[in-house]
Amino acid sequence: MNEDQPQGNPWIKNLLVYGGIFLALLLVVSMFSARNDASGSMIRYSEFRTHVAQGDVRDVQIGPDKISGTFKNDQQFQTVPIQGDTELPKLLQDKGVQYSGKAQDEPNVLLYILANSLPFLLILGMVFFALRQMQKGGGTGAMGFGKSKAKLLTERAGRVTFDDVAGIDEAREELEEIVEFLRDPSRFSKLGGQIPKGALLVGSPGTGKTLLARAIAGEAGVPFFTISGSDFVEMFVGVGASRVRDMFEQAKKNAPCIVFIDEIDAVGRHRGHGLGNSNDEREQTLNQLLVEMDGFEANEGIIIIAATNRPDVLDPALLRPGRFDRQVVVPIPDIEGREKILGVHMKKVPLAPDVEPRVIARGTPGFSGADLANLVNEAALLAARRNKRLVAMQEFEDAKDKVMMGAERRSMVMTEEEKKMTAYHEAGHAIVSVNEPASDPIHKATIIPRGRALGMVMRLPERDSYSYHRDKMLANLSVSMGGRVAEEIIFGYDKVSSGASSDIQYATGLARNMVTRWGMSDKLGPLLYEDTQEGYLGMGMSQRTMMSDETNKLIDSEIRLLVDGAHARAVAILKDHEDKLHLLAKALLEYETLTGEEIRKLMEDGKIDRPDSPSGSSRPPMPQTITVPRAGRRFLGAGADTSAPRPLGA
Incomplete structure (x- = not known):
């Protein structure tokens, strides 16, 4: 069904339906009342003869089954004659009554049939109306259960072109040939070339696969x-196959056209997996899709574009030449792509002169197109909340912190001791990160709870990274242990908190991947000991491929060795820089949030330059006692830290 076609007013439709029902009921009433309509009151035949004998009757009409007439007082009457009364005409003549004969009324056959069939017509009308109501919303009612749910979008629904798609230039170039074919098919057919029948867009969620497919249709027109x-x-078995057939029938009527199937892994999973047998509904649907794409009957001018983020679970028959000939990877955009995507979305908001898309793109590695759109939207909402007319760089920075670290939870009340432990925990992460050469630079450290994290040290890479090296992974392990080690050094063994739970979880997962999947253990060698496979009911499961007890014990010991080594490196770093640990913790208690540049300057000069410093331009080195926060400000901590250094390659 074409969504662009103007739909009738539902109020008018309902009015017509109820109006028709009312008129039908009115017709029934009028027909029955017509049957009972009499031109006068009924009287007995004996009374009729008495009135005639008394001279009260003026005229009568005698019919085969009814006598009607008028009294001299103009009152009308009716009566039923008695067969065989031959004296009535003589009596009428003697009394001077005018009389005449009346032919028998011929019944109206049409009205008779309508009167008898009207109740059944009313019942059928109500049933039909109920079925129409059931069929609304995609044609999935009782009469359209096997109809396709595919929606036809045209230019009136919002035309999208390649100008609206940014940051995925390589994927766009892969699909430009399809656009050229749809524009001018003869250009390829005269040389014997055949355009690919299908293209599979593979990429993480939010990278723009659906937008790219719509841009292809918009460019090709x-x-x-x-x-x-x-x-x-x-x-119900067979419904999916019926819908596939109906979808291709609609596509043939509109050829040349594009059929876009989003999340095709829902129907295209590998056959033979799961609880169902080879004849279950999903596999029958997949079989019909395979036949329609490349069966005995060619579908000329129909190009199938599908999108998925799970290409590993698709059936091999879908990926062979003749079906999805091309697999186009839609990647997470790099810094150039992020800058272009930000430019597209920033056209919709009024920007302040200080906004620099390049700086924002640099600080958002790993963001997809959807993430960047959300970032711009959050910045616009923040500016509106602050009653600003333009969206400034500060709103983008605050929106980035909210998206990456979560919203601030300033309403949480914590004791001074908890704040102090939080500050030292986050300072421990930061000090280890500064002194690990392979670690990413610190972007921001905060003891304000954000999202589910009660404190956080955020690190950002200087440039986009597509692989991670052993020294970087070891540095990430050390940084993840920094918070717990700081608690051990400052507060003692018995006062270590549960705040490092997520750090421990992250470090264990990273060490396991290094040993079992990335071949970074000298004792185990470059072998795959653990793999993620599609398990029960299609659920992803991680399982070890070598199941001997000795191998498992060696894997566990190597994981423990990596984590213990990271813990030892963190201990050595923090003991060597314990004075800086105290300095940074006190600064976090005083300012709540420090940028990476402020942390670097504090480590080098022992002070932070801020306009709000009590001295005006710079703050002198802090004393060794904990500074009580200034009155009027709320300072919050992170008792249960979830600030595993990010982004990481686990």
């Missing part, structure tokens, strides 16, 4: 059908 893979599969 052809109809664009869109449907989700889950729309095919129902609990």
Whole structure:
């Protein structure tokens, strides 16, 4: 069904339906009342003869089954004659009554049939109306259960072109040939070339796969059908296959066109997996899709574009030449791509002169297109909340912190002792990070709870990274141990808190991957000992591929060795720089949040330059006692830290 076609006013439709029902009921009432309509009151035949004998009757009409007439006082009457009364005409003549004969009324056959069939017509009308109501919303009612749910989008629904797609230039170039074919098919067919029948867009969520497919349709100027893979599969066997057939029938009527199937892994998973047998509903739907794409009957001018973030679970028959010939990777954008994507979304908001998209792009590694759109939207909301007319760089920085670290929870009340432990925990992370050469630079450290984290040290890479090296992983392990080690050194063995739970979880996972998947253990060698496979009911499960007890014990010992080594390095660093640990913890208690540049300057000069410093321009080195926060400000800590250094390669 074309969504662009103007739909009738539902109020008018309902008015017509109820108006028709009312008129039908009115017709029934009028027909029955017509039957009982009499031109006068009924009287007995004996009374009729008495009135005639008394001279009260003026005229009568005698019919085969009814006598009607008028009294001299103009009152009308009716009566039923008695068969065989031959004296009535003589009596009428003697009394001077005018009389005449009346032919028998011919019944109206049409009205008779309508009167008898009207109740059944009313019942059928109500049933039809109920079925129409059930069919609304995608044609999935009782009469359209096997119809396709594909929606046809045209230019009136919002045309998207390649100008609206930024940051994925390589993927766009891969698909430009499809656009050229749809614009001018003869250019390729005269040389014997055949355009690929399908293209599979593979990428992480939010990278712009759906937007890219719509841009292809917008550039080519052809109809664009869109449907989700889950729309095919129902609990009734055969419905999905019927919908696939109907979808291709619609596409043939609008060829050349593009059919976009989003999340195709919902219907295209590897056959033979799971609890169902080879004849279950999902596999029948997949079989029908395979036949329609490349079966005995060619679908000329129909190009299938599908999107998924799980290409590893797709059936091999989908990926062979003749079906999805091209697999186009839609990656997470690099810094150049992020800057272009920000430029597209920033056109929609009024910007202050100090906004620099390049700086924002540098500080958002790993962000997808959807993440960047959300960042711009959050910045606009913050500016509106602050009653600003323009969105400034400060709003983008605050929005970035909110997206990356979570919203601030300033309402949480913590004791001075908890704040102090939080400050030292986060300072421990920061000191180890500063003194690990392979660690990423610190972006920001805070003891303000954000999201589920009660404190955080955020690190950002200087440039986009596509692989991680052993020295960086070892540095990340040391930084993750820094918070717990700081608690041990300052507060003692018995006062260590649960704040390092997420740090321990992260360090264990990273060490396990180094040993079992990335071959970074000298004793175990470059072998794959653990793999993530599609398990029960399609759920991803991590399982070890070598199951001997000795190997498992060696794996566990190597993981423990890596984590213990990181703990020892963190202890050595923090003991060598214990004075800086105290200095940074006191600064966090005083300022709540410090930028990476402020931390670097504090480590070098022992002071922080801030306009709000009591001395005006710079703060002298802090004393060795804990400074009580200034009155009127709330300072919060992080008792249960979830600030494992990010981004990491685990």
